[in-house]
Amino acid sequence: MKATAFSSVDKSEDQESMAVVPVRSVRRRNVSDPSSEVLETTDLLQQILAKLPAKMVFGFTLVSRYWNEVIIDPKLVCHLKVPRNPTAVFVRRSVMHNDNVKFTHIPLEGVAGGGGARIRRSTVSLNLLENENFTNVPFVIGHSGNGLMICSSCEPRCYFLYNPTTKKRERIPELKTSVVISMHISFQASGRHKIVAVYSTSDKLQLHVLEPNKSIPHWRNTVVDFPVLGLDVVNYGYGVDIDGVIYWPCYKSSSLMLFNVREETLQWLPEVPQPYNKFSGITYFGECKGNLRMVVNSSMIGPTFDMLELKPDHSMWFIKYHIDLTPRVRRTNWLPILVLALLPGEDQEEDDSYLIIHILTEVVSYNFKDASMRKLCDLCFRPTEYLYLRSEPWNYVHSYLQNPTYPRLTAS
Incomplete structure (x- = not known):
């Protein structure tokens, strides 16, 4: 009898537990996402982007039209850490007619970090x-x-x-x-x-x-x-x-x-006073870390030449670097050398600059800090092309x- 009583009680409890409990509708509250507010605030977004590497920021221009407008704003560009080193070099090839203007594109990304340069075999226009x-x-x-x-x-x-x-x-x-x-x-x-x-x-x-x-x-x-x-x-x-x-x-x-x-x-x-008795033209003329640099033909004797720098007060040119390519080449007579680019480096205090030059059939980098050289790629010029490159590098x-x-x- 007691067992029967217990079973009836359990049955009633089960029925109560199986009863349908009405579900009360709860209205969802819209909670703003702090990250979305940040991304929609132009000034704050520009402050964040200014802290990032420039190369990463460049890729964000494809996120949306709004991001593109924010990134190309001159206010951000002033504070953006734009790379100091050139990304690449365009070398114009010899042309016989105006409809054949072509360029060899030499990428320079990673050269300062020990990388090479892979150029396209075909020229570009x-x-x-x-x-x-x-x-x-x-x-x-x-x-x-x-x-x-x-x-x-x-x-x-x-x-x-x-x-x-x-x-x-x-x-x-x-x-x-x-x-x-x-x-x-x-x-x-x-x-x-x-x-x-x-x-x-x-x-x-x-x-x-x-x-x-x-x-x-x-x-x-x-x-x-x-x-x-x-x-x-x-x-x-x-x-x-x-x-x-x-x-x-x-x-x-x-x-x-x-x-x-x-x-x-x-x-x-x-x-302007300079360290040579004769001035016979310019092989390179450019800027490095706010200073004017120059390589003149008079200094290019054999595998050695000098890079000059102009004093800030414009009083004189002086020899900034003496470049010796003897470890790379053994020719002591006239050597065809082209200066393609100067990579100033990212360090303002320590001179970690690189010089990109063309010797014979190679493009090599020269480190001013330790005078080390490294081959970047092969590149051949025809005699007429070399004549134009040497006589009119600015073109x-x-x-x-x-x-x-x-x-x-x-x-x-």
């Missing part, structure tokens, strides 16, 4: 007008600086500001003059840039500056007087921009022409670094 009325128009590189290039077409003549990192380009307004001698990019401390053009009209040289404008960019005449005339004296095709000052060398002397873009003043430095060798700055001609 710069076709910047694929979406316009005329296609397959060859382009040549006129000037390169801080990741941007000024490219010009052969026929018809037009100029573009081109970014090889983002593949973006913007057409430069036509400068209605007789002859455009050269165009240069000058970068300002604010992160913006201006374009400077040297042109001649009626046997007179003039300077125009392309000013950023909220509506339409326009050329403005600086009305500066050139202290030295004659295109056979100053090499206006070899301009180097350092902190808003453009330096132009001379063909057969150590004189310099300086144009301060901010102040719009032109200065002539006649015969045929152009290095560039990765920079996400969109080529802007208008103020944002």
Whole structure:
């Protein structure tokens, strides 16, 4: 009897447990994600991106249109740690006709860290007008600086500001003059840039500056007087921009022409003292860590040559490095050497710079710190190509670094 009583009690408890309990609907509260708020705050996002390596930030331009606009903002570019070392070098090959302008692209990423350079066997061309009325128009590189290039077409003549990192380009307004001698990019401390053009009209040289404008960019005449005339004296095709000052060398002397873009003043430095009795042309002319560097033909005797540096007060040139390639080559007579690029390194205090040079059929890197050399790749030039590369390097060798700055001609 007790067992039966217990079973009836258990049965009633089971029925109560099996009873349907009504489910009360609970309204879900929207909780904001802090990470999404961060990503939607432009100023905060730029502060975060400025702490990251520049190469990583470049890849974020593909995330969305908003991210692309944030990254190419000049405010971020000013604080972004853009790589100091050139990313690659474009070497223009010899051409017989304008429709055959080709370049050899030599990547330099990883060279400072001990890596090599794998070049494409086939040359490349710069076709910047694929979406316009005329296609397959060859382009040549006129000037390169801080990741941007000024490219010009052969026929018809037009100029573009081109970014090889983002593949973006913007057409430069036509400068209605007789002859455009050269165009240069000058970068300002604010992160913006201006374009400077040297042109001649009626046997007179003039300077125009392309000013950023909220509506339409326009050329403005600086009305500066050139202290030295004659295109056979100053090499206006070899301009180097350092902190808003453009330096132009001379063909057969150590004189310099300086144009301060901010102040719009032109200065002539006649015969800057240099350590050679004879000045016979320039093999390299560029910038390294804020200083002007130069390699002259007079120093290239056999497998040795010197790299000069200009003192900050422009008082004289002095020998910064004596480069000896004897461990690499045993020829003591004249040796064909081409300077392709200078990698300043990432360390401001310790000189960890590399020089990229072409010797015979090889591209090698030379470490200034320990004078070590390393082969990067094989590269052969025809005799005519070498003649052009050696006599006019400013027209045929152009290095560039990765920079996400969109080529802007208008103020944002």
